[in-house]
Amino acid sequence: MGTHVIKMPDIGEGIAEVELSQWHVKVGDLVVEDQVLADVMTDKAMVDIPSPVHGKVIALGGQPGEVMAVGSVLISIEVEGAGNLKESDKPAPVAAKETPVAPKVEAVVESKPAAPRAAPVCQGPMVAREANERPLASPAVRKHALDLGIQLRLVRGSGPAGRVLHEDLEAYLAQGQSNASAPVAAAYAQRHDEEQIQVIGMRRKIAQRMQEATQRAAHFSYVEEIDVTAIEELRAHLNEKHGASRGKLTLLPFLVRALVVALRDFPQMNARYDDEAQVITRLGAVHVGVATQSDVGLMVPVVRHAEARSLWDSAAEISRLATAARNGKASRDELSGSTITLTSLGALGGIVSTPVLNLPEVAIVGVNKIVERPMVVKGQVVIRKMMNLSSSFDHRVVDGMDAALFIQAIRGLLEQPATLFVE
Structure with missing residues (x-):
């Protein structure tokens, strides 16, 4: 031996x-x-x-x-x-699992919630947690649990540090337990245990990049509400007419298109700032980073040359990249080189968020959830679909007026969707 x-x-x-x-x-x-x-x-x-x-x-x-x-x-x-014993000249080969760390925000692929299932009485692997204890899980897993009618705190997580994964939800549903009173008793049992989780690997890199971004950039956030009734009607029409042949459109490719068109008048937003060299580089190519949540952390796959893509081309690329990122299959090139970032929490988008810049970029556009709300239009109260954009800018190089005008330009494009395609 x-x-x-x-x-x-x-x-x-x-x-x-x-x-x-x-x-x-x-x-x-x-x-x-x-x-x-x-x-x-x-x-x-x-x-x-x-x-x-x-x-x-x-x-x-x-x-x-x-x-x-x-x-x-x-x-x-x-x-x-x-x-x-002296080690051969050849190093161990490196297998490309390349999963670059992204500094930002949340899940990106918009989907309509599935009809909730009846909450299971007592199924699957269970764990007792305090009523106010928040189990580790990605936003996508939390949304999945909500759709399934599962109380996430009752599900035992098999991921790192007890993180609940999609397969844990399926196991919870698939494996029944005979004692129907067990979850009730477990749910109200007192707990006094503590767990220390070492911040290492991707989580450490995310923490470092987040801290660096907030320490180095002068964050300035701007929130505006947008009437997306017309764009949603257009999206529904296109999906009904072309969905079977070209694929379904979410709101994201429309947002990417709005960014591309608005950046023609606001090129200072499609830029990177090297604060050490004191140089701003404005780019003609629009490489849109789409912040994506995965089970291992936050990543930003990049839709390259969005300025040259159609709605369906952008939609297909967003879907491909998001799937690759979540499965840990995205390459290093696919996860680097963005010039401006789009971040969305999808159905969990809330009312307002304050996204953190993806340095060295100078702008990030955050998407909140769509809600139906009574609005006054031409003196009449009507129900409209409204959505907030919560966006952040590097105030060192982007003036507040320019940031506001940029978001207003995006608002105008989305509220009058025909203008997205007028050259």
């Missing part, structure tokens, strides 16, 4: 050190070639480290959250034969 030593590989881009985010094995485990051993986090990406050999884990080189230098010992594996 021999020992095969795997060192922290050179991931490229001049990176000298990475953070060990998570182990997928422990001492004593048997591993096979290409099995993922660990996740490491660079400044831009989460990367899988697979095993180049079959063998048994005999030593781990670090703890989750530890910053390790490239070339340091990551893991030692007992193998048949002589092994490589």
Whole structure:
């Protein structure tokens, strides 16, 4: 028997050190070639480290959250034969799970809520939580639980730190329990336990980027309500006529189109600010970041060259990117390079939000939920569909008047949707 030593590989881009985010094995485990051993986090990406050999884990080189230098010992594996005690010249291959960290906000794919199911009496794996205890779960999972009529605090989470995943909801529904009084008793049981969760990996990067954005940029937020009755009627008409052949449209591609058209008159919003070099770079290409919530954190996949896309092209690209991001399949290029960001909480959009800038961008447009409200139109009280835009700007380089005019331009385009397509 021999020992095969795997060192922290050179991931490229001049990176000298990475953070060990998570182990997928422990001492004593048997591993096979290409099995993922660990996740490491660079400044831009989460990367899988697979095993180049079959063998048994005999030593781990670090703890989750530890910053390790490239070339340091990551893991030692007992193998048949002589092994490589001095380590071969080849580093461990890097499998591309590239999941870059995004600094922002919430889920992006708008969907109409499904009809709620009757709440299950007592089904599936359960856990007792305090009535006011908020279980860890993404907004998408919370929305799914709401649609299913499930009390999320009763569902046992199988994700990191007990995070509730979509599959946990399905397990809750699929696995019945015989004692119908158990959830009631469990729900009101006192709890005195505490849990400390180490902030590492993607969560640490998100925290660092959020803190950096709020410390460096002078955030200025502006909120305006928009009558989206006409654009929603147009969307419904297009879906009825072309949905089967071209795919269904959500509101997002219309918002992307509105950004593209408005930016023609406000190019200062489609920019990046290098505050160290004191240089603002305005870009002709509109690369719209669409902030997306996944089970591992917040990411911003990028719809590139939105200025050259049709509604259906934008819709298809948004859907593709959101799916890839949520499944951890988005590439590094797909998750970087945005020039302006669009963020939405979908059905959970609330009334007002204060989105945090995606540095080095200077503008982010936040979408709140659509509600029906009585409005006075030409002296008559009518029911209209209203939606707020809650947007933030870098006040160091964007004047408040320009920010307000920009949002008013978007408002005009959405309230008169024909103007979205007038060249």
